[in-house]
Amino acid sequence: MDDLAGFLRTRRSRVDPASAGIPTDSRRRVQGLRREEVAHLSGVSVDYYVRLEQGRATQPSEQVLDTLARVLGLDDTEREHLHRLARQPRRRARTPGGRVRPELLRVLDLVPDAPALIVDHRLDVLAGNRLARLLFGTPMPGLNTARHVFLEETDGGLYADWENCTLDVVGHLRLAAGKYPDDRRLAELIGELAMGSERFRRLWARADVRARTHGRKPYRHPLVGLLELHHENFALQDASGLELLVLSAAPGSPAEDGLRLLAGLDADGAAAATGVNPEARTS
Structure with missing residues (x-):
């Protein structure tokens, strides 16, 4: 790849x-x-x-x-x-399985006031808390943020800084392809994105790499408006290849008020409160 x-x-x-x-x-x-x-x-x-x-x-x-x-x-x-x-010819990293430990799911429950997600190196979201589900408007397991950015959302949609977001996604996938050159599912995802998005093809050809660690991440939610959030990526120090992503709002900011409003929009009952597919607990 x-x-x-x-x-x-x-x-x-x-x-x-x-x-x-x-x-x-x-x-x-x-x-x-x-x-x-x-x-x-x-x-x-x-x-x-x-x-x-x-x-x-x-x-x-x-x-x-x-x-x-x-x-x-x-x-x-x-x-x-x-x-x-x-x-690479001498030592090829084994593709991580990305199993979500029950302890990680408990950590998500401890972050009630900010969207929090657990993602793998392919940008598959394996679990997310209640606010994450409300922000993205979809159940967390099954969401792939790369596919979401390039194939499901466009400039003017959920991602307020869509162009820079696409740079981050491609840069991350380039790093992942370098770490796990034998990952068939990652290769299939890259092929799908290249077939479906002309912008992805152009950015992929540049071979830029980016490490996602922290920074500004603005979202444009259809019901609560602009949310100027800050993302922190915590790479788990094990062989899972997973990251914990937390999207926080500055205290006293309009984004903090927006997240409170977003939390009040949930009317799906107890099942929606976790935002986690029970199957993810044993995957």
Whole structure:
């Protein structure tokens, strides 16, 4: 699903030659750096770098990878992704099962005033609390946020900052594809998104990676209006590959009032209060 050669090519194309000390003129037709220029700046032979971009050179050293990361201007997330892609032939991570422990479901129950979800590396929502179900307007198990963003919602829908949201989703899936190259279900999801969304195809071709940790996440709810929320992603320190995502509102903000209003809209009774499919407790 992802490969070292393609990642190097896309990163090379975005580097401004001037920033690397390479003079340019109007006759230059290459976007970014040439292969020969990357090789020279990295201290490797042109032949070796060409073989890297063609997928014919395997197991580059840590020193070479760190040098390439510096020359290509990679951030920490991209640098880690580069190293992971280079290690794939030797060590491929096992796809996590994503089992939701009962203790995690109890944690969701302890977050009554903010939407909280448990998601896997494919962005499948495995469980969510009551406010999460009300925010997304759908039962939590069965929702995939990548599919929701690209195939079910559009600019002007639930995601108030839809374009940036699409960047986050694609960047996350790129990271997941690098970590779990043998995940058939992830490959099928990426194929489905590529078939159904022209924007997804364009963003996927850029090979950008993003780590979702925290930040602004605005939603436009059809009944309570704009909710300016803050997301915190807590990666679970086990082999499950799961994350706990909490969407909070600043104290005294309009978003806090909006969440209170959202909570008061629920009229489905006790079964809707959990927002969790009982089957998720044993999945």
